[in-house]
Amino acid sequence: MRLILVDDEPLARGMAREYLATHPDIEIVAECANGFEAVKAVTELAPDLVLLDIQMPKLDGFEVAELVGNKTRIIFATAFDQYAIRAFEIHALDYLLKPFSQERFDGALAHARASLASALPRQQAAVREASATRDRPLGRVLIRDGARVHVVAADKIAWIEAQDDYVQIHADGKAYLKNGTLGELEAQLDAGRFLRIHRSCLVNVEHVARIEPAGRDSHAAILADGTKLPISRSGYQKIRAVMQ
Secondary structure, three states: OEEEEEOOOHHHHHHHHHHHOOOOOOEEEEEEOOHHHHHHHHHHHOOOEEEEOOOOOOOOHHHHHHHHHHHOEEEEEEOOOOOHHHHHHOOOOEEEEOOOOHHHHHHHHHHHHHHHOOOOOOHHHHHHHHHHOOOOOOOEEEEEEOOEEEEEEHHHEEEEEEEOOEEEEEEOOEEEEEEOOHHHHHHHOOOOOEEEEEOOEEEEHHHEEEEEEEEOOEEEEEEOOOOEEEEOHHHHHHHHHHHO
16 A cells, blocks of 8 residues: 655654554655645655645645545544544545554554455545535635646635636636636635626626626626626626625
């Protein structure tokens, strides 16, 4: 079994290495100190299992899980017990509460072995389901670009347009391409801030400078940076109600 060890604390990684030394069937293929490194390592190395901390710099453990999808199975290892329910909602194999014993660690690995020998992973579908039903809207959007990960704050996003099976996100003068549909992203963002003004366009009303006529019975939204976006008839009623 090929494993990636992810924790921002060197001592925690050292303890895990000691515990893993008693398992000759497990190979540590990488060690990572933050979420960005973890996503890159999983993408490049395709491990069977990741031992993953939750509170880390740059990306936390749940954001790593969302980005890697069904590429691997995950055992969370953290000093905080308040994330356990969320961890099992995304079908993590186990949740180790630091400091944990060798016996507890061995039990988690036994569970991982059994999982690898049985059903296909369901983690990606579970993460998407958890994201879609999350009570709070997204505060930031994660965009994977090969081995790189962009983290874009939701309030920085000016508008989003549909691009076949992708969406193009416009923020701070840059454009990012993200896998998924406009409807999926719309469902996760703050409905009070992001409005569908056209079937292929979602706009952040806080970035709209004004609405002006664009022809007979048509209108356009003019953003603070001068971008001009078409507004459908139904979209006009929605944005007009918000901006009054």
